[in-house]
Amino acid sequence: MRKKGHLAMVLHAHLPYIRHPENEFFLEERWLYEAITETYIPLIDIFDRLEREDIDFALTISLSPPLVSMFADSLLQQRYLNHLNKQIELADKEVQRTSYTPFYETALVYQKRLNQSRRIFLEYNCNLVNAFKKYQDSGKLEIITCAATHGYLPLLMTEPEAVRAQIATAVNLHKRYFGRDPAGIWLPECAYTAGLDSILKEFNLRFFFLDTHGVMFASHRPRYGVFAPVYCPSGVAAFGRDPESSKQVWSAKEGYPGDYDYREFYRDIGFDLDYDYVKPYIHPDGIRINTGFKYYRITGNSHHKEPYNPGQAREKASLHAGNFMFNRELQIKHLSSLMDRLPIIVTPYDAELFGHWWFEGPQWLEYLIRKIRYDQDTVELTTPSRYLDQYPCNQVVTPCASSWGNKGYNEVWLCRANDWIYRHLHLAAVRMVELANCYPEASGLRRRALNQSARELMLAQSSDWAFIMSTGTMVDYAVKRTKTHLQNFLKLYDEIKNNYINEDGLKALEDKNNLFQSIDYSLYRRNA
Amino acid sequence: MTTLFLSWAIIIIAVFSIAFFGARKSRLKAAGQSQVEEINRVLPDLKEEFSTELTPSGSLPEYQFPREELPHSYGIDRLVLLARDPYWLYAYWEVTATKMAEFSSTHGAWETSWPVLRVYDVTGITFNGQNANQYIDIGINDQADNWHINTGEPDRTFCVDLGRQFPDGRFITLLRSNTVTTPRASLSDREDEEWMWIEGIYRSIRHQYGISSPLFAEEIAERARTIPLGVSSPGHWPEY
Numbered sequence: 001m002r003k004k005g006h007l008a009m010v011l012h013a014h015l016p017y018i019r020h021p022e023n024e025f026f027l028e029e030r031w032l033y034e035a036i037t038e039t040y041i042p043l044i045d046i047f048d049r050l051e052r053e054d055i056d057f058a059l060t061i062s063l064s065p066p067l068v069s070m071f072a073d074s075l076l077q078q079r080y081l082n083h084l085n086k087q088i089e090l091a092d093k094e095v096q097r098t099s100y101t102p103f104y105e106t107a108l109v110y111q112k113r114l115n116q117s118r119r120i121f122l123e124y125n126c127n128l129v130n131a132f133k134k135y136q137d138s139g140k141l142e143i144i145t146c147a148a149t150h151g152y153l154p155l156l157m158t159e160p161e162a163v164r165a166q167i168a169t170a171v172n173l174h175k176r177y178f179g180r181d182p183a184g185i186w187l188p189e190c191a192y193t194a195g196l197d198s199i200l201k202e203f204n205l206r207f208f209f210l211d212t213h214g215v216m217f218a219s220h221r222p223r224y225g226v227f228a229p230v231y232c233p234s235g236v237a238a239f240g241r242d243p244e245s246s247k248q249v250w251s252a253k254e255g256y257p258g259d260y261d262y263r264e265f266y267r268d269i270g271f272d273l274d275y276d277y278v279k280p281y282i283h284p285d286g287i288r289i290n291t292g293f294k295y296y297r298i299t300g301n302s303h304h305k306e307p308y309n310p311g312q313a314r315e316k317a318s319l320h321a322g323n324f325m326f327n328r329e330l331q332i333k334h335l336s337s338l339m340d341r342l343p344i345i346v347t348p349y350d351a352e353l354f355g356h357w358w359f360e361g362p363q364w365l366e367y368l369i370r371k372i373r374y375d376q377d378t379v380e381l382t383t384p385s386r387y388l389d390q391y392p393c394n395q396v397v398t399p400c401a402s403s404w405g406n407k408g409y410n411e412v413w414l415c416r417a418n419d420w421i422y423r424h425l426h427l428a429a430v431r432m433v434e435l436a437n438c439y440p441e442a443s444g445l446r447r448r449a450l451n452q453s454a455r456e457l458m459l460a461q462s463s464d465w466a467f468i469m470s471t472g473t474m475v476d477y478a479v480k481r482t483k484t485h486l487q488n489f490l491k492l493y494d495e496i497k498n499n500y501i502n503e504d505g506l507k508a509l510e511d512k513n514n515l516f517q518s519i520d521y522s523l524y525r526r527n528a
Numbered sequence: 529m530t531t532l533f534l535s536w537a538i539i540i541i542a543v544f545s546i547a548f549f550g551a552r553k554s555r556l557k558a559a560g561q562s563q564v565e566e567i568n569r570v571l572p573d574l575k576e577e578f579s580t581e582l583t584p585s586g587s588l589p590e591y592q593f594p595r596e597e598l599p600h601s602y603g604i605d606r607l608v609l610l611a612r613d614p615y616w617l618y619a620y621w622e623v624t625a626t627k628m629a630e631f632s633s634t635h636g637a638w639e640t641s642w643p644v645l646r647v648y649d650v651t652g653i654t655f656n657g658q659n660a661n662q663y664i665d666i667g668i669n670d671q672a673d674n675w676h677i678n679t680g681e682p683d684r685t686f687c688v689d690l691g692r693q694f695p696d697g698r699f700i701t702l703l704r705s706n707t708v709t710t711p712r713a714s715l716s717d718r719e720d721e722e723w724m725w726i727e728g729i730y731r732s733i734r735h736q737y738g739i740s741s742p743l744f745a746e747e748i749a750e751r752a753r754t755i756p757l758g759v760s761s762p763g764h765w766p767e768y
Contacts, residue, residue: 158608158706193611194709219716231724396722401611401711409613409711419674422610423620427602483598490599 003380005332006344006387007372008239009365010209012186013040013351014064014150016464016481017515019076025284028477032070033083034292036128039355041117042362044131047140048120050369057140057369058381061132061351062186064146065173066462068129069515072177077126084121087292088114090281094269094293097277102307103295109310110293129177136178142383145174145182148516151461152413154193154401155422159429161436164199165523166458169516171203176518183385184208188463189413190241190348190404197232197399207237207384209348210399213408215240217400227335227343229388230397238399239384244331245347248324249358256320257358261313264296264305265357294359317360321367322375329378344387348404405467418469421482425461428489432457435496436524449501450521452509453492459513460485485513607690607703614682614713619645620674621690621703631692635700641692643668644699647677650707651685657701665693682713 015035020026043061050057070076091111098107124130135141147153148169156162167185174182184207185200192214200208207229215226215238222230226240249255256262270282270291282289296305297313328345335343354361372381405412414422435450442450460482468478488509495501607621632638644667648660668675679686686708691701 155610158610193711217712217715219712220718220721221716223721235724393723396724401709407613410611411613411616414610414612414618416676419618419620419676422618423608423622423674424598426608427604486598487596 003342004336004378005342005380006382007328007332007379008058008060008344008346008382008384008387009368010060010062010186010346010348011043011351011354012062012064012146012348013067014062014146014188015067015070015352016462017066017069017149017459017513019070019073019512019514021075021512024079024082027283027287027289029076029079030083030289032076033080034290035352035356036080036121037084037087037114037117037292038359039352039362040128041120042113042355043351043365044120044124044128045116046362046366046369047131047135049366051135051138051140055370055373057373058142058383058386059140059369060142060144060184060383062144062146063129063132064150064186064188065148065170066150066515068173068177071128073514074126081118081121081126084114084118086281088118090291090293091115098295105310106295106308107293133178136180142183142385143174143178144184144186145170146186147188148173149458149462150188150464151458152188152191152410152463152466153196154191154403154410155414156425156429156461157193157195158426159433160195160199161433161524161526162429162457162461163196164202165432165454166461167199167203167205168523169454169458169519171205172518172520173516186348189467190214190402191410191413191463192238192399192403193401194398197234197236197238200236201234205236206388207239209346210238210240211402211404211408212241212243214238214399214402215397217402218397219400220395220397222397223395224339224341224343227339227345228341228391229344229384229394230399231394233396233398237384237388237394239344239346241348241404242331242345245324245328245345246349248327249347249349249353256324256364257353257361258298259316259320260298260300261309261316262298263294263308263313263359264298265294265359267294267296267305269293269295313360314363317363318367321364321371324364324368325371325376325379329376332378341391344382346384412470413463413466415470417472417475418466421460421466421469424482424486428457428460428486428493431493432489432521432524433526435493436522437526439496440522440525442521445501445503445506446496447521448510449492449496449506451519452506452513453489453496454519454521454524455513455516456485456489456492456509458516460489488513605703607688607705609686609688609705609708611686611708611710612676614710615678615680617647617677617679617686617688617708617710618674619677619688619690619705622673623690623702627702631700631702635692635698636694638692641694641700643670643672644691644693645675645677646689646691646699646701647679648687648689649681649684650687651709655687655707657704660687665699667693679710682710685709 015031018026018028018031020029088111091107091114094107095104095111098104120131121128132141132143136143147166149166151163151166153163153166156166170185171182181204183205185205187196187208190209190211192208192210197208212226215222215230218230226242229237229239231237247254249257268290270278270293271288278288278291279286281291295308297308299305331345332343354365358364369381372379402408403410403412432453435453439446439450465478465482469475492506601622601624603624604622605624605627607619610618612618628638635641644665646663646665648655648663650660653659653661666675666677677688688705689701690703691699693699
């Protein structure tokens with residue numbers, strides 16, 4: 001039977017570039033390890049299983065350049081493996097400790113998952129890029145890119161060359177790791193402002209995503225709302241987020257992840273158990289941290305928590321997947337009665353929501369894919385590229401400047417907590433452009449210094465730092481990262497201008513902030 | 529990434545929010561006796577199962593970052609304007625000593641004037657300094673080097689002058705900003721349509737805008753409890 005509409009699931013996977021060779025137990029480095037165990041490997045596990053069972057699917061995933069670079073970094077790969085081995089050791093102890101308690105079954109689940117993580121990690125040669133590329137090459141995954149260091153582009157547009165370099169570097173990296181040009185891009189934080197699309201166009205990026213109001217408030221008014229892409233005047237397509245399906249997953253009141261049968265995030269043995277027992281698995285300085293071993297379900301709104309029941313949670317995930325699909329069917333039936341083409345529902349999520357925050361999220365996703373394949377005839381999974389191939393004619397509008405942050409515009413990244421960064425970031429961008437224009441054909445040491453300047457500038461531009469500052473927790477690290485990269489940049493600028501480059505200092509920076517091996521500073525040249 | 533970050537933020541917050549499994553306490557007694565006692569003494573009502581967030585104290589191990597601060601000024605005259613949202617702008621600036629000296633020698637003593645931000649509405653025009661649709665003045669102080677400006681005007685174009693006002697009413701511009709346009713905050717009233725094939729063939733179709741978008745009344749506060757504390761990632765639900 002002919003399908004009535006499309007569903008495009010989009011996962012945005014990103015972590016800031018955090019790599020501290022000088023300290024094996026850097027707390028912030030664990031973000032990556034946790035996300036690998038809880039989100040990225042479970043996703044790959046799903047893809048592997050679906051592949052084995054020959055179940056077709058179509059998903060879009062944006063892998064940010066810092067994340068891809070960390071996946072491919074041998075130091076971080078080794079450290080992840082060490083981390084994982086410790087986790088497995090703890091899992092074995094936990095199975096012992098919890099025997100004859102209501103927590104035993106959950107402990108077994110963790111033990112099995114962690115062993116599976118190690119198997120999958122090793123199977124892909126410790127480099128998860130290989131896994132994602134495999135499913136790109138088999139046509140199941142549409143992998144798109146993101147800005148080089150997840151810079152918040154609308155607030156960098158004072159120096160368009162800085163934005164262009166963010167895009168160009170990302171596209172080059174994508175090509176290098178995935179063997180083809182990215183078809184589209186996830187704009188960091190879904191943040192758009194007029195003019196950005198023209199830069200995307202220069203790199204043959206066909207599409208990007210906007211929050212709902214970015215499309216709804218476009219001028220002229222979009223005929224199909226967010227249920228069909230629009231073209232910017234440059235000809236780049238923009239897909240708008242469907243609010244209804246987003247809400248089902250994100251909303252506390254109606255969203256799935258808050259279900260009482262799902263695992264409670266806030267209870268972790270890293271905090272709950274005796275210090276001496278967990279000591280080997282928390283920070284060496286004795287700081288209690290999350291270990292990932294959590295044994296309670298959400299239970300209710302009070303502090304009273306009951307033991308987690310993996311089977312019950314799995315059933316709930318299946319139920320929720322069915323509910324999500326049922327609602328999409330209704331939505332698509334309704335929409336297709338009003339539209340003269342097949343509607344597309346676009347549902348973007350932070351990838352790390354699945355597995356990390358919402359422990360059962362990957363299960364939910366797998367059930368959803370299976371149910372869409374076998375249990376209905378209305379909805380078809382698609383990717384933006386496929387939809388555009390099918391519908392190359394679209395309405396032309398100027399989207400509304402917007403983001404998916406709190407209140408929908410730039411405030412999260414431009415508020416009293418972080419406004420001070422822009423005078424420095426903008427100035428550094430001006431100076432980077434100046435350097436690129438001054439030394440068009442640099443070679444040797446000067447070229448290395450220019451390339452490192454570009455790296456430091458981009459690292460300072462990560463939207464993550466401004467975001468963390470705005471939340472008011474762990475601000476220190478974000479402030480320090482911003483300042484450090486800017487200081488590194490300013491120092492290199494002076495050295496290059498004075499024609500006195502400290503090679504040892506440069507080498508140290510190259511070793512430490514080592515992403516974008518093939519970066520080209522001349523991307524910053526005006527009218528390049 | 530945001531969800532991950534938030535979880536970490538909470539972990540760090542919770543470093544000192546000590547929670548205990550009431551049921552298992554006896555099992556752990558031998559190993560953790562003194563600690564349990566200590567905690568029970570400090571937080572007597574935590575003997576029952578408990579989970580909440582408390583304010584962190586103590587310090588984390590730190591990587592030695594460079595200690596020097598970023599320069600306060602760069603010796604460049606500039607006034608940069610950014611649009612924050614439909615209702616607010618943000619401006620920052622730097623006035624060099626040279627510029628100040630120049631100003632004083634031409635227009636009179638710096639001290640007899642006061643700093644003013646003149647915010648021009650330049651929507652739909654090519655601004656030449658004289659032809660703004662309207663402007664407002666914001667008196668600021670000599671220490672300020674940035675300002676959040678409330679215009680309350682979505683979808684309008686603005687330009688800002690940093691200048692000085694004299695007692696006789698003269699306003700002298702020191703620096704002029706770039707122009708920015710605030711984002712829309714509602715549906716566009718332009719309902720005519722233009723269509724494009726990506727190959728570049730255009731056609732126009734007139735059609736009534738027909739689909740009502742889902743309506744929301746939102747609950748950011750509630751969301752904060754269970755799911756990733758809605759900060760960055762979808763942290764808002766606009767109404768149409």
